[in-house]
Amino acid sequence: MIPEPKEFRLTGGKMAQNAVMEEQECSGIGREEYRISITPEKIRLEGGRGTGLVYARTTLEQLRLIYGEELPCMEIRDWPAHSYRSFHIDCSRHYFTVDELKKMIRMSAWFKQNYFHWHISDDQGWRIECRRYPLLHKISAVRPGDHFGNYDSDEGEDRYYSRDEVREIVEYCGRFGIEVVPEIDMPGHVTAILAAYPELSCTGELVEVGMKAGIFKELFCAGREETFTFIRNLLDDMMELFPGRYFHIGGDEAPKERWKACPLCQKRMEEEGLGNAQELQGYMCNRIASYLQSKGKIPIVWNEAVYGGNIDKDVVVQLWTEDKDHQIRAHLDKGGKAILSMVEHCYCDYPYGMHSLKDMYELNMNPAELGARGGDSVLGAECLVWTEFIRSDARLEKLCWPRFAATAEAGWCGVRRPEYEDFRRRLTALFPIFEKYKIQAAGMEEWDPDEETAAKQTAGFQMNFSSEERDEVRKAQEDI
Numbered sequence: 001m002i003p004e005p006k007e008f009r010l011t012g013g014k015m016a017q018n019a020v021m022e023e024q025e026c027s028g029i030g031r032e033e034y035r036i037s038i039t040p041e042k043i044r045l046e047g048g049r050g051t052g053l054v055y056a057r058t059t060l061e062q063l064r065l066i067y068g069e070e071l072p073c074m075e076i077r078d079w080p081a082h083s084y085r086s087f088h089i090d091c092s093r094h095y096f097t098v099d100e101l102k103k104m105i106r107m108s109a110w111f112k113q114n115y116f117h118w119h120i121s122d123d124q125g126w127r128i129e130c131r132r133y134p135l136l137h138k139i140s141a142v143r144p145g146d147h148f149g150n151y152d153s154d155e156g157e158d159r160y161y162s163r164d165e166v167r168e169i170v171e172y173c174g175r176f177g178i179e180v181v182p183e184i185d186m187p188g189h190v191t192a193i194l195a196a197y198p199e200l201s202c203t204g205e206l207v208e209v210g211m212k213a214g215i216f217k218e219l220f221c222a223g224r225e226e227t228f229t230f231i232r233n234l235l236d237d238m239m240e241l242f243p244g245r246y247f248h249i250g251g252d253e254a255p256k257e258r259w260k261a262c263p264l265c266q267k268r269m270e271e272e273g274l275g276n277a278q279e280l281q282g283y284m285c286n287r288i289a290s291y292l293q294s295k296g297k298i299p300i301v302w303n304e305a306v307y308g309g310n311i312d313k314d315v316v317v318q319l320w321t322e323d324k325d326h327q328i329r330a331h332l333d334k335g336g337k338a339i340l341s342m343v344e345h346c347y348c349d350y351p352y353g354m355h356s357l358k359d360m361y362e363l364n365m366n367p368a369e370l371g372a373r374g375g376d377s378v379l380g381a382e383c384l385v386w387t388e389f390i391r392s393d394a395r396l397e398k399l400c401w402p403r404f405a406a407t408a409e410a411g412w413c414g415v416r417r418p419e420y421e422d423f424r425r426r427l428t429a430l431f432p433i434f435e436k437y438k439i440q441a442a443g444m445e446e447w448d449p450d451e452e453t454a455a456k457q458t459a460g461f462q463m464n465f466s467s468e469e470r471d472e473v474r475k476a477q478e479d480i
């Protein structure tokens with residue numbers, strides 16, 4: 001089974017053909033905990049008052065896939081090590097249909113993931129019908145071409161999810177105990193929004209929806225009050241659609257060139273006694289976070305947002321890069337919480353030759369660099385897929401599956417995980433599931449490529465980027 005249950009014991013004999021099925025929700029156990037008891041006469045499922053029964057049924061489905069209808073008698077007791085077990089899909093760079101997202105959600109549910117981090121806004125597109133600011137879906141959702149690295153096409157993207165479609169996704173996730181966590185990335189990665197509302201930037205100049213990959217220099221202006229009004233209204237509009245507890249407000253890859261040259265941003269820094277542009281980002285993030293908190297939400301940010309050292313400790317930080325100057329650790333030392341999603345262990349947009357299934361599985365759930373509180377501050381793990389170079393459902397599925405399952409087990413089992421070979425063996429037994437749900441997963445021979453294949457795949461992936469783009473990214477990174 002995946003994830004591997006905490007306690008599993010075969011008790012001898014087999015279930016009879018006419019065995020009865022019993023289900024019960026229990027109050028005395030954890031909300032995600034479940035128990036399964038199979039005797040010759042009966043299958044009994046017990047689950048905590050959250051999603052326990054959902055997980056009991058999922059495990060039973062896995063057992064049936066492995067053993068067929070003649071299940072051996074057994075006892076299972078199981079609960080997750082971490083409460084936040086997430087998968088991420090970038091729908092800004094490329095749009096995926098509601099049906100395709102449902103397939104990805106269904107499959108993730110099958111491995112007991114419980115959060116869907118939905119990346120709906122970036123430089124290259126805004127993807128949700130917005131009542132308060134309709135230019136977002138009329139202008140920010142449209143780009144006339146794709147010029148990502150060495151890929152050149154006039155096809156572009158012009159689709160967005162209607163409000164009904166968003167509700168459909170939220171409802172579908174809810175069936176499996178999955179909460180949708182929308183992400184509106186800010187103050188960087190907002191070029192698409194600024195294409196519709198240029199008055200929110202430092203220069204006020206008209207920009208186009210991004211058609212290239214990379215790090216863009218346009219940011220929301222942190223000096224203008226109108227920016228904060230816009231963000232609050234936008235969040236209100238989105239909170240109508242997303243009833244969950246968490247809300248992601250980005251904060252990654254925001255080079256400070258614009259802010260350093262903007263009189264309004266400089267004035268804001270002076271008035272608020274902020275020593276540098278990173279602190280200005282912290283200030284902006286705190287204002288937006290506290291608005292979300294006033295609505296009962298828990299804000300999440302990417303790790304760059306803590307670089308100013310002034311972020312509210314109740315803002316959850318999502319780790320994807322290394323902790324260069326121990327700022328992430330400092331945030332956690334104050335009592336902050338973290339979601340782990342380090343690039344080399346969690347990013348599925350890279351070929352298997354760069355991030356093998358084994359690399360994914362061996363995500364360290366208690367990294368020493370996080371400091372003394374270590375594992376206590378870890379809420380869970382997330383696998384991600386960024387889609388600049390993913391233009392088809394088939395490619396999306398192949399890159400994500402089965403790698404998403406590896407992260408799912410890391411989140412559920414935590415530090416006490418079986419060896420990778422054990423995971424591989426169980427995965428092989430469960431592999432028919434991908435066929436059942438029509439997921440075009442990568443075949444076993446592709447999971448852990450040998451050195452030569454890995455080198456070829458790495459070179460192929462690097463070809464996606466032009467050398468200018470690589471230089472620009474390097475330059476921008478120095479200013480984050």
Ligand SMILES: [Zn+2]
Nearest residue numbers: 202221262265
């Ligand atoms: Zn400004």
